[in-house]
Amino acid sequence: MDEDPFKLSLSNFLAKETQDPLQAPPTFSKWVRDSGRASELYEPQMLSTADARTTIEYDGKPQSVINLCSYNYLGLANHPDVVAAAHDGLREYGVGACGAPMLSGMTDLHRELERAVAEFLGREDAMLFNSGFGGALGTISGLLRKSDVAILDNRSHLSLRDGAILSRCRTEKFEHNDPASLDVALSRHQGRRRLVILEGIYSMDGDFGNLKELMDIAQSHGASVFVDEAHSMLACGENGRGAAEKFGVEDRIPLIYGTFSKAFGALGGFVAGSRETIQYLRFYAHPYVYSCALPPVVVAAILKALEIGRRQTELRKQLWENAEYFHSQLRSLEIDTGSSTTYIMPIVIGDRGRLYQVGHELRRRGLWVAPVDYPAVPLNRVCFRACVTAKHTRADLDEALNILADTLAPAALKSA
Ligand SMILES: Cc1ncc(COP(=O)(O)O)c(C=O)c1O
Structure with a gap:
């Protein structure tokens, strides 16, 4: 193994080293020690x-x-009113939802939050996920099919890429925020259903998605667009409706995705859109169907965070x-x-x-x-x-x- 541990990185330990897939590669463990x-x-x-x-x-x-590490952009994670709302939720509902939403994990509080998110974003309906990651992965994999093409910015978050991989559709990348590169990627797959996947704010680079121009290109090819507003929701736009509001493109986005783990200061994800699409997704997004719902105590906190984030x-x-x-x-x-x-x-x-x-x-x-x-x-x-x-x-x-x-x-x- 190389003597200088900084010449190696996480990309070096993906090859099989042992017969047992449950055993960490020995070179990886040594690298961690040497680092x-x-x-x-x-x-x-x-x-x-x-x-x-x-x-x-x-x-x-x-x-x-x-x-300078936490995503507590608006300070809502420890806002006294949010904490008080969580206490109330805890007292009333206990800790866990104790089931997936479809069968047993849905409370009236979850429904209230769905309605509040849909109303906030001017959509017919919204659904909640127990993580932002699961929400992005579940939405992309729940809607794309094998013959489709996911066209992702090359800085896309892994939840989006993994969602595309799980759907087994074809994936394509385009150069970060580059309309010409997107145009080329879309041209390569004419005649197929194509979903262009963008982000409101890119989580590593901290730049905005070039939403308007990229949407123009997507539209000229008849492709749909999905925007991940994980880092922008509640923190951007005059009313907090994300980068899409800031750049005046909300009407061009059929489905809005965001997380509750950043500006909301809590946990979870959501997607909002037409009643029909959300209804379909409730059955096909695996992280929704097969995973426990958000704890009601967290839902109570998010409801208060949304209220404060809108008002203040x-x-x-x-x-x-x-x-x-x-x-x-x-x-x-x-x-x-x-x-x-x-x-x-x-x-x-x-x-x-x-x-x-x-x-x-x-x-x-x-x-x-x-x-x-x-x-x-x-x-x-x-x-x-x-x-x-x-x-x-x-x-x-x-x-x-x-x-x-x-x-x-x-x-x-x-x-x-
Ligand atoms: C762009 C983007 N999408 C999705 C997620 C997943 O969100 P969560 O942390 O709420 O699971 C993240 C997390 O940082 C993110 O940066």
């Missing part, structure tokens, strides 16, 4: 809420950190103000944030060894950002992902910037 402290940056234990400042375990001890538009305003401030400051430090234009910002390091060394330094200094390694991003774009929220104060952001400046950009600081 020393790199793996300690993953799966950190939070010792408190996912607030703008929180406490995580680091080096075996509690460490106070500025949290100032939360969205604050989120975007914070994102713009942080962007402008990172730019002035000459820190590479790629194509990000949102509250999700990659801080590109581009060297795997340095990523982990700097990662430890940042944790030690009290800044919590997530390392994103190859193959989740290209090798020369390995990065930290920073997520700004509405709840970060200017002092939080300035302190985070100071830590980043000290750790990453001493040259920029000296010249300031």
